[in-house]
Amino acid sequence: MMLPLIRQEIVVRKSWMTDERFLQFLTIAQTSPGIMAVNLSLAIGWEVNGFSGALSGLLGAVLPSFFSILFIAMLFLKYFRSPLLRAFFSGAIPAVSGAIGGVVFVLGKKVLKGYYHFFALLVSAIFLVFWHVNPVTIIILGILISALTAYRREP
Amino acid sequence: MIYWQLFISFFKIGVFAIGGGYATLPLIEKEIIYGHHWLSLQEFYQIVTIANMTPGPVGINTATFVGYQVQGLPGSIVATAAVVLPSLIIVSLLYYLFKKYMEKGEERAKRFFNTLNPIVLALILTAAISVAKGGIFDFKTFLIAIISFALTVYTKINVLYILLASGIAGVVMYYL
Numbered sequence: 201m202m203l204p205l206i207r208q209e210i211v212v213r214k215s216w217m218t219d220e221r222f223l224q225f226l227t228i229a230q231t232s233p234g235i236m237a238v239n240l241s242l243a244i245g246w247e248v249n250g251f252s253g254a255l256s257g258l259l260g261a262v263l264p265s266f267f268s269i270l271f272i273a274m275l276f277l278k279y280f281r282s283p284l285l286r287a288f289f290s291g292a293i294p295a296v297s298g299a300i301g302g303v304v305f306v307l308g309k310k311v312l313k314g315y316y317h318f319f320a321l322l323v324s325a326i327f328l329v330f331w332h333v334n335p336v337t338i339i340i341l342g343i344l345i346s347a348l349t350a351y352r353r354e355p
Numbered sequence: 356m357i358y359w360q361l362f363i364s365f366f367k368i369g370v371f372a373i374g375g376g377y378a379t380l381p382l383i384e385k386e387i388i389y390g391h392h393w394l395s396l397q398e399f400y401q402i403v404t405i406a407n408m409t410p411g412p413v414g415i416n417t418a419t420f421v422g423y424q425v426q427g428l429p430g431s432i433v434a435t436a437a438v439v440l441p442s443l444i445i446v447s448l449l450y451y452l453f454k455k456y457m458e459k460g461e462e463r464a465k466r467f468f469n470t471l472n473p474i475v476l477a478l479i480l481t482a483a484i485s486v487a488k489g490g491i492f493d494f495k496t497f498l499i500a501i502i503s504f505a506l507t508v509y510t511k512i513n514v515l516y517i518l519l520a521s522g523i524a525g526v527v528m529y530y531l
Binding site for chain 2: 201202203204205209212216224226227228229230231232234235236237238239242243246247251254258261262264265266268269270272273274283284286287288289290291292293294295296297298299300301302303304305306307308311312316317318320321324325328329334335336338339342343344345346347349350351
């Protein structure tokens, strides 16, 4: 859910890295253990400013959630059933799915070229969405295949 | 001691949080509900709903909330720190390796990522579809999703504004 925001801030507004580099970090963030948004913030932080950058990124990613939830847990839990709030989220949540889809589209346009890419995307999506294959399995397979292509002998 | 239990449980959850927030829910259930009985199933799903609606990853929101329920403010700090610690360790290591391999064999590293790209994008697309399945239940919500998609792709409008406007639209359409 944070993905569109992170990309917009890091790549578009601050221009701290290209979409290609962002996607590499996103790949690391997705395929490694750990919460994706936290992983991504750490990787970006390292890239932009070393260890202190990583810590800043971590705090930036974690603290807003931490404080909002504390606030809600302490004071506002009772208001979460309110019809007003539910109506707000009925509007906001579909927008989130559209925004995430938008980021996939934009990144895809930039880096996907050729038959392999579209085939791989399609097959992975089918496995994940329709056949409910465990994402970890897809990740491991993906890493294996990618490692093989990276180390293939030069023709 | 309870702080240690909180730490261990959420550290485990942090380690096994791979492939998207929704994949971690069964593990969280196992640790929080069936393991330590810190929450009931119903309470847990209330929190998941709240965690989905509030800013930030589900894992962090859940850690903060459960930590608070179990041991107040110190509990929320311990649980939240525990859930991000695996990321700190693992990603720092991977970043170092990434930099090293980009220097030593940039071509190979690029090929590696190039091959992995469509798979990673498929994973994220799955997340978008999950949210869509939960959030799109009629034509109006479908419209919001499409418009949000178009705005994200073709304009530079800040995503936060898009979400805010969509929420307000939700209020107008469903509350008033």
